[in-house]
Amino acid sequence: MTVLTGSPAASASAASTAIIEVTGLSKNFGDTTVLSGVDFRVGEGEIVCIMGRSGSGKSTLLRCLNLLVEPTAGILRFRGVVTGSWPRRMNPIEAGRWRKQVCEHRRKIGMVFQHFELFPHLTAVQNVALGPRSVLGVPKQEAHARATDLLVRVGLEKFLNVRPGQLSGGQKQRVAIARALAMEPELLLLDEPTSALDPEMVSGVLDLLVELAAAGLTMVAVTHELGFAMQAAHRVVLIDDGQVIEETTPRQLLAAPVSQAARSFIRSLTAYHDLGDKTGHDVRSAGSGSGSSAGGAG
Amino acid sequence: MWAQWAHVLASGLVVTLELTGVISVCTIVFSLLLASAAVSEIKPLTRCCRLYSDVVRSIPLLPALIFVYYGLGRDFVQIGVNTFWLACLVFVLSESGYQAEIYRGIFRSMGAGQWEAGRSLGLRWRQIVTRVLLPSCLPAIIPVSVNAVVLILKDTSLASMITIQEVTLSANGLVSTSFQPLQVYILLAGFYLVVVLPIMGLSQLLERRLTRGARRPGIMLGTGFPGARRPVPLDLTDGKAAASAGRDVAGSP
Numbered sequence A: 001m002t003v004l005t006g007s008p009a010a011s012a013s014a015a016s017t018a019i020i021e022v023t024g025l026s027k028n029f030g031d032t033t034v035l036s037g038v039d040f041r042v043g044e045g046e047i048v049c050i051m052g053r054s055g056s057g058k059s060t061l062l063r064c065l066n067l068l069v070e071p072t073a074g075i076l077r078f079r080g081v082v083t084g085s086w087p088r089r090m091n092p093i094e095a096g097r098w099r100k101q102v103c104e105h106r107r108k109i110g111m112v113f114q115h116f117e118l119f120p121h122l123t124a125v126q127n128v129a130l131g132p133r134s135v136l137g138v139p140k141q142e143a144h145a146r147a148t149d150l151l152v153r154v155g156l157e158k159f160l161n162v163r164p165g166q167l168s169g170g171q172k173q174r175v176a177i178a179r180a181l182a183m184e185p186e187l188l189l190l191d192e193p194t195s196a197l198d199p200e201m202v203s204g205v206l207d208l209l210v211e212l213a214a215a216g217l218t219m220v221a222v223t224h225e226l227g228f229a230m231q232a233a234h235r236v237v238l239i240d241d242g243q244v245i246e247e248t249t250p251r252q253l254l255a256a257p258v259s260q261a262a263r264s265f266i267r268s269l270t271a272y273h274d275l276g277d278k279t280g281h282d283v284r285s286a287g288s289g290s291g292s293s294a295g296g297a298g
Numbered sequence B: 001m002w003a004q005w006a007h008v009l010a011s012g013l014v015v016t017l018e019l020t021g022v023i024s025v026c027t028i029v030f031s032l033l034l035a036s037a038a039v040s041e042i043k044p045l046t047r048c049c050r051l052y053s054d055v056v057r058s059i060p061l062l063p064a065l066i067f068v069y070y071g072l073g074r075d076f077v078q079i080g081v082n083t084f085w086l087a088c089l090v091f092v093l094s095e096s097g098y099q100a101e102i103y104r105g106i107f108r109s110m111g112a113g114q115w116e117a118g119r120s121l122g123l124r125w126r127q128i129v130t131r132v133l134l135p136s137c138l139p140a141i142i143p144v145s146v147n148a149v150v151l152i153l154k155d156t157s158l159a160s161m162i163t164i165q166e167v168t169l170s171a172n173g174l175v176s177t178s179f180q181p182l183q184v185y186i187l188l189a190g191f192y193l194v195v196v197l198p199i200m201g202l203s204q205l206l207e208r209r210l211t212r213g214a215r216r217p218g219i220m221l222g223t224g225f226p227g228a229r230r231p232v233p234l235d236l237t238d239g240k241a242a243a244s245a246g247r248d249v250a251g252s253p
Helices: A002-016 A058-065 A092-107 A124-136 A140-153 A169-182 A199-214 A226-232 A250-255 A260-269 A275-297 B002-038 B043-057 B061-078 B083-110 B112-120 B125-162 B167-178 B181-212 B217-221 B238-251
Strands: A018-029 A032-043 A047-051 A073-078 A081-086 A109-112 A187-191 A219-222 A235-240 A243-248
Touching: A018 A058, A032 A058, A032 A243, A047 A058, A047 A226, A058 A073, A058 A187, A058 A219, A081 A092, A092 A109, A092 A124, A109 A169, A109 B112, A124 A140, A124 A169, A124 B125, A140 A169, A169 A199, A169 B112, A199 A219, A199 A226, A226 A250, A235 A250, A235 A260, A243 A250, A243 A260, A250 A260, B002 B043, B002 B083, B002 B125, B002 B167, B002 B181, B043 B083, B061 B083, B061 B125, B083 B112, B083 B125, B112 B125, B125 B167, B125 B181, B167 B181
Parallel strands: A047 A219, A047 A235, A109 A187, A187 A219
Antiparallel strands: A018 A032, A018 A073, A073 A081, A235 A243
8 A cells, every 4th residue: 555655656756866876876896787778766765675586686786876887878867967978097096986975876875795894803882883983974973872762763773792603694784774774875785684684684684674664865775575574665767688678667567567577577576475376276286187097097 | 952042042033933923914915905906996006916926926035035135136235235134125025926816816806896885886996905805804814914914924934045044044044063962952943833823813812803893704705806796695593684674674664
């Protein structure tokens, strides 16, 4: 229900103010083309899920948004202003200025990784406070107070001074989310945030993400969690072989995928959920088969 | 006789230790700088560091020492650099080629994800190196560095070729006066052992200390190069983790 009411409003706002937008985005690693000519935009307050088979280029697309991966070709805009366009050649002075600009750009965009990537030598509070302290220049005490607030918000009040080595996967990922939020990002990128978690930890992290989505945070998530997409996403972008093959609401994608690739992808995602039906179907077909053979014999 | 030999070797050993101390400190600092530059985003800098390592590692240390001493020694003396410092310079330049590669490997394997995490927060290269990379890789850096000290200590024997009165040259001197090479060199070997063994013990102690603490073995092993799929860290204390896993779900609202 929320999805249905949310999506037209979101697309309307997307038309007026895109937080981030790439056009004609391509990326080659040597001879392999990972992305070819992707157009992608995210509106204010929008939750977008990027889905696709592994190796389809979805993670690379995400990483191009905060320039962890530098595009081979394309234009990147942040709130309508061109951040960079490729292909480009730079002299050393321009390159120096560009690196500064990239840091500026990244500071406005939070990122959560599949494998958490917490700083192992720092406690949870220090992990969360590091960004604000070093990048935003927030004084130590203030940064720590803010970090503590955030960790309490993500339900880790008992683990403030614990190092990542002593946290479970779910707890680590919540620290990582708090770390990204501490920078007060205008956009949060999530790279398979629940893929490395034990099944019983997934729901806790997803609940947190849904909560953030409800609070109006703009998010782009690479995920295989159909449930999360259904519950929170306004839009799903399906990527295959480095191209956007389908862009629609999660409900529509599930109900009526247009392309063949989308259909086979949805089938692979829902394979386990269909297991009951399928075995039932198999039993029935086996039964009818034996019945018909019995009929033939009789 | 033995006492007199030991006295001579001991005075040589002091020079060896001086050499080792100066070279080790300079090599470790310089190599860390080189390695962190080699993993930076600044492409020309990265390329220069790689080139430096490759060139330096392809030059054998002994000919390099002889070349600099006989070829440039006089010029260096004129600008006030004596043989001791000249040797230090050559050693540092040469050893850091190897050591930088080792540190670079540590940074790339252990630090790959953290590098990305730091960058995604908007940290500058210098900030990532000083606040994230160095402190988090310290458990791997320290044992490797102690090991480097051992290697350097043994390599300083090459300085005997350019007239530095360190312990090997002292032994050579004793041999040429006493004509008893077997005994003298056995004593020399004893001197090296006495110094090196404690350092190695220290290295093992540090390694055990550092891997036992906050960092679990899985994190040391479960790493990969950028782009590689990383294995989930091995969890050797699964009992506790499982217990906290239960809490994790129960605790989530």
